[in-house]
Amino acid sequence: MDKAQVASMLEEIASLLALKADSNVFEQRAYENAARALNSLDGDLTQLVEQKKLKGTPGLGATLIKRVEEAVQEGHIAILNELRANTPAVKLEMMRIPGVGPKKINAMYDELHPKSIADLEQACKDDKVAKIPGFGKKTQEKILQGIAFLQQHADRFRFDVAFTEAERIRAALATLPEIVRLEVAGSLRRRRETVKDIDMVVSVSDGAGQDEREKIMTFFTSQPGILSITGKGLTKSSVVLASGIAMDLRVVSDSQFPSTLHHFTGSREHHIPLRRRAQNMGMTINDYGLFKISDGSEELIPCHEESDIYAALNLEYIAPELREDTGEIEAAAQHKLPKLVEQSDMRGILHAHSTYSDGQRTIREMVDACIERGYSYLGLSDHSKAAAYAGGLSEDDVRRQWEEIDRLNAELKGRFRILKGIECDILKDGTLDFENDLLAGFDFVIVSIHSNFNLTPEEQTRRMLRAIANPYTSIIAHPTGRLLLGRAGYTLDMEAVVDAAAREGVCIEINAHPSRLDLDWRLVRKGREKGLKVPIGPDAHTTEGLDDVFYGIGIARKGWLSAEDVPNTLEADELLRFFQEQRERRLKQSSVAH
């Protein structure tokens, strides 16, 4: 039983507690907090429990520690089983309907005993829900709409899908002269890998009247590609976009903009301790501003930018990507936040394919596209022979490719550099798809799993650790193989993998493809603390694919990475030296070991 498993049990308890008749929201929150506390713990949970090291962890009190110990030692938590037995499954399902929460669910369940969402839908159509005390026609209609929304739309979207939609609307709104400031907020601004909806905040000058606001809202709700308008007012309008994503636009006066933007950027988890801090300092935060409380009256503290809010709380500015309540407030108070990596730090591409394997562009075309984007090198990494489905290279193909690279490098001398790399398959037993004497000819070796996804976690972990132990391994690519909203990753002990990679000096990439974003940012963060180097790899199969680096940078920033943590912020010469030293050190170590 690992941390993630126990954490999800605690989360389930929280959800089930919410549905209890006499539920206590604070107890529920305690379980949610404990789940998060557990996830960000370092080390093996079983050991932590055995050594009684959980005591003192913020968010874990005596009771929660007992629950965690029970889960680890017994494999189950008694009160979870009890809650499950006493909570009809349909209640949990109903939690997914927008606008419906625990209280309404319990009322509907007690009156109508639906067995499924379909039953509930029928009850609405039969006008039975509107007759429940405290309910009415409008609530019934809203529930029907909520059910329809559930049936038509996924409840989460990949970052890139939402970002593209948001960017289109942002660009359109930016043409309006009435708008002073304009920002995307919400989880999209925090660069979460998936998002539920799009939040946007715009400001009008403080003297602006109703007309300006109305014009903005009308312009917004009449944009092309809007499926339906679910709300339209002077401060907030809501629509559903063609892709099925819900979007809210808020209009505020410019002096309120920083506070409103901050509020709607979240996360909720970040705001709770932040507001507690404000409270302790005799202040209060709401979406309209930061206020000093004296003698019971509130005095506005003027903030022109979000950074002013943090400054007033004696904090360094906290970038949106970090606002997840994973220690950023404490770090900001001690002025220990990292300087986060940016696109302008990136010097070259590591992990791209060409027509030699399954890429759609020739090496030369990929090179030109890199030059166009301001990069000074391309670390080419076509597939190895085991990846037959992807046109993996034979040993002869590799030598042929090297010749072409040598030729091109001579031609490009001084302007650009192609690095000889490979994306080498990790075979079922953890050995690599090419012999070491061939691997020695590459400038760098990326290794990754493309087969045998269904090994046991122990086997899969052993397989990966063996690949890490090969002294020619430079980088692990897409370590879990997950496809966001598609397929779960291989089950393996990622913490052991991150530990081993950091210890051995092997890099783990952030695969920047928006369907992967793997290594996960939570693990990026843990790896960074152990000295792991994390290149950002677009895994480009086309020239456009090179632009996916953008998504990888968002994840790198969420993982608290600075430029020095990301090897492809180095110049080509420095990077080649980095790989060379890495290999020499590891060869020396492995010969000592033998």
Place this chain on the structure above:
DNA sequence: GCCGTTTTCGGCCCGACTGTTTTCAGTCG
């Protein structure tokens, strides 16, 4: 259920919006 630089009890972030109600409960972010 957690937590403590006045506290071991009594707080726990905060306000908008909506709908159902005549003063508030539920939901959301």
